[in-house]
Amino acid sequence: MDRKNKILVVEDQVWVRRMLLEALQGEGYEVYGASSGPEALLVAEEKKPDIAVIDMTIPGMDGLTLISKLREINLNIRSILISGNSEKKYIERALEEGAYAYLVKPFDISSLQNLIKHALAS
Amino acid sequence: MYYDLVKSNFTIIKDPTVFEDLFTQRSYKILDDPAVFVKEGSHIVVVENEAEKENSAGYTFTINTTIVTNKDGIAGIIIYCEDKGKSEKVQKDPSNRKSSLEENLAVIGELAASAVHEIKNPLFSIRGFLQIIDNTFAEDDKRKEYVRIMISEIDRLEGLVRDFLMLARTRPDSKEQVAVCELIREVAELYKSSFEKKKVKFRLQAQDESVSVCGNWEQLEQVFINLIQNALEAMEEGGSLDIVVSKTEEKVIIEVRDNGKGISPDAEKKIFSPFFTTKKNGTGLGLFLSKKIIEDHNGKIYFSSAEGKGTAFFLEFPIQGTPVDV
Numbered sequence: 001m002d003r004k005n006k007i008l009v010v011e012d013q014v015w016v017r018r019m020l021l022e023a024l025q026g027e028g029y030e031v032y033g034a035s036s037g038p039e040a041l042l043v044a045e046e047k048k049p050d051i052a053v054i055d056m057t058i059p060g061m062d063g064l065t066l067i068s069k070l071r072e073i074n075l076n077i078r079s080i081l082i083s084g085n086s087e088k089k090y091i092e093r094a095l096e097e098g099a100y101a102y103l104v105k106p107f108d109i110s111s112l113q114n115l116i117k118h119a120l121a122s
Numbered sequence: 123m124y125y126d127l128v129k130s131n132f133t134i135i136k137d138p139t140v141f142e143d144l145f146t147q148r149s150y151k152i153l154d155d156p157a158v159f160v161k162e163g164s165h166i167v168v169v170e171n172e173a174e175k176e177n178s179a180g181y182t183f184t185i186n187t188t189i190v191t192n193k194d195g196i197a198g199i200i201i202y203c204e205d206k207g208k209s210e211k212v213q214k215d216p217s218n219r220k221s222s223l224e225e226n227l228a229v230i231g232e233l234a235a236s237a238v239h240e241i242k243n244p245l246f247s248i249r250g251f252l253q254i255i256d257n258t259f260a261e262d263d264k265r266k267e268y269v270r271i272m273i274s275e276i277d278r279l280e281g282l283v284r285d286f287l288m289l290a291r292t293r294p295d296s297k298e299q300v301a302v303c304e305l306i307r308e309v310a311e312l313y314k315s316s317f318e319k320k321k322v323k324f325r326l327q328a329q330d331e332s333v334s335v336c337g338n339w340e341q342l343e344q345v346f347i348n349l350i351q352n353a354l355e356a357m358e359e360g361g362s363l364d365i366v367v368s369k370t371e372e373k374v375i376i377e378v379r380d381n382g383k384g385i386s387p388d389a390e391k392k393i394f395s396p397f398f399t400t401k402k403n404g405t406g407l408g409l410f411l412s413k414k415i416i417e418d419h420n421g422k423i424y425f426s427s428a429e430g431k432g433t434a435f436f437l438e439f440p441i442q443g444t445p446v447d448v
């Protein structure tokens with residue numbers, strides 16, 4: 001049970017990705033980054049992350065497609081979507097299609113940290 | 123070569139020929155095609171097709187590349203190409219050009235929308251890094267306060283950018299019959315937890331629940347978001363927010379009334395001006411924008427306020443039959 005929880009961050013904006021990775025590493029997780037959908041799938045195959053933090057508009061495939069493909073690799077993975085889009089319909093659809101949570105950018109990083117704690121505990 | 127790229131959505135190329143161009147240390151040449159140079163990140167690339175040079179149409183791809191490295195160096199590149207189809211060559215024929223002000227504005231609007239997107243991401247990373255820094259300071263460190271100020275300034279910038287985007291989108295796009303009460307309820311739903319938190323009692327009264335105006339849903343939604351947000355911000359110690367919808371023969375009147383702190387006589391003349399704000403984190407664009415949207419809808423907005431007692435905003439829209447295309 002001493003295994004560190006693994007988190008995959010999929011975000012194409014390089015400094016946003018780095019920031020999220022550092023913020024989560026600081027919480028003691030093992031973190032991996034990817035900048036596109038296809039790359040995320042490669043990393044997920046190899047590292048089997050527990051949580052994926054996914055930007056909605058990454059290159060390669062949209063965030064929702066990536067969620068369902070990640071599920072094929074690991075049924076128990078929890079995906080948290082992050083996006084600048086705050087339209088209600090858009091968010092509802094994302095949650096219906098299997099996202100564990102949806103955060104509107106820019107958010108407080110402590111919200112993400114809390115959400116991940118919650119996701120791992122449940 | 124580009125045809126291959128289109129067919130295979132996703133290619134791994136071993137041993138890429140590394141190519142350093144003048145502008146960047148991280149450019150890579152894909153195979154031998156001189157038309158495509160990419161660097162890490164996302165790009166739009168137009169590939170000219172030799173065979174079709176005469177009509178000089180190109181193919182547009184969005185290309186995203188990721189350099190995969192291991193201890194021996196570069197192991198390969200992952201390239202993702204999205205075919206955007208044949209790019210339309212800009213029509214040079216002057217008879218085809220709508221060189222109107224309206225078109226220029228539309229272009230500016232589009233530009234602003236993507237600029238906003240480009241601004242938001244760096245703001246977000248700056249904000250996050252500041253929070254990381256903040257966690258490294260002791261509780262009584264003065265630098266903690268500086269970080270707090272920086273974060274609050276970033277939030278203000280973010281608000282400005284968001285309002286600008288709304289401004290850019292304010293075009294009399296598609297108009298439809300908008301059910302006013304339904305729209306107001308939907309906006310109020312967004313504020314449900316804020317109402318509870320701030321102990322604000324919200325009520326919507328309507329003479330006729332089905333009353334509608336001809337307009338654009340998203341834009342009108344924005345107006346009510348601005349008005350409700352302002353009302354909430356004016357009521358520090360709870361209060362009540364009442365929206366009353368009524369109509370006459372020729373118009374729909376919507377009253378948005380709060381019993382917050384009111385508007386000072388000094389500020390009254392200025393509240394619709396861009397960037398006028400009395401709030402620490404305000405943008406001063408909310409009412410300016412709302413007024414612009416309402417006027418776009420052939421309506422008007424006015425208010426009455428008493429300092430310390432409250433404020434009421436009144437919106438009037440003309441009643442029309444079903445919208446007809448001109």
Ligand SMILES: Nc1ncnc2c1ncn2[C@@H]1O[C@H](COP(=O)(O)OP(=O)(O)O)[C@@H](O)[C@H]1O
Pocket residue numbers: 348352353356380382383384385389393398399400401403404405406407408409410433
């Ligand atoms: N309901 C209200 N009660 C009191 N003052 C208000 C209200 N609505 C607007 N104002 C005043 O008008 C100013 C401009 O409002 P607005 O354009 O929405 O910008 P902002 O909310 O960012 O300050 C506010 O800063 C405030 O002083």
Ligand SMILES: [Mg+2]
Pocket residue numbers: 348351352408409
């Ligand atoms: Mg406002």
